[in-house]
């Protein structure tokens with residue numbers, strides 16, 4: 385699918401790594417302004433996206449940007465911190481986050497436990513960061529070590545568009 389030049393590099397990398405099917409149940413952590421959410425929804429037909437963020441301002445921006453997808457039932461929003469997310473168990477095929485620092489800045493064990501619960505067996509997790517002041521070679525080992533504690537097939541990704549890690553929920 386063609387992307388407009390307004391799509392930031394980190395979102396492009398996330399879309400590459402997500403490699404979405406049109407019927408997948410997707411969940412975004414930390415949707416911010418809702419740019420990635422819009423791109424994800426454009427790829428879904430029977431699938432759906434739950435866009436979450438702990439910030440009311442972010443949820444308002446995402447809702448405004450994606451009003452049509454919300455009205456069509458392809459997308460819903462939740463204002464919630466990931467640690468408190470109460471989606472049903474195994475209700476998500478793929479979860480992703482872009483530039484959400486909680487995964488490396490401190491021990492994210494409570495949040496990773498939530499992701500393990502809501503992802504279906506074999507469900508995918510995609511964490512992406514844009515290039516900035518942080519050194520990928522410092523962050524990637526932290527990320528992959530943390531993911532390896534509860535996920536399978538943990539892979540570090542390096543790209544001119546950004547960097548990140550993918551993993552799979554153990555079945």
Ligand SMILES: C[S@@+](CC[C@H](N)C(=O)[O-])C[C@H]1O[C@@H](n2cnc3c(N)ncnc32)[C@H](O)[C@@H]1O
Nearest residue numbers: 414415416437438439442464465466482483484
């Ligand atoms: C740097 S912004 C990135 C926004 C968007 N993903 C992007 O790339 O443009 C990080 C976002 O994650 C949200 N966030 C941070 N910690 C969170 C948590 N524990 N649970 C849910 N959202 C969180 C923030 O409110 C913020 O909107």
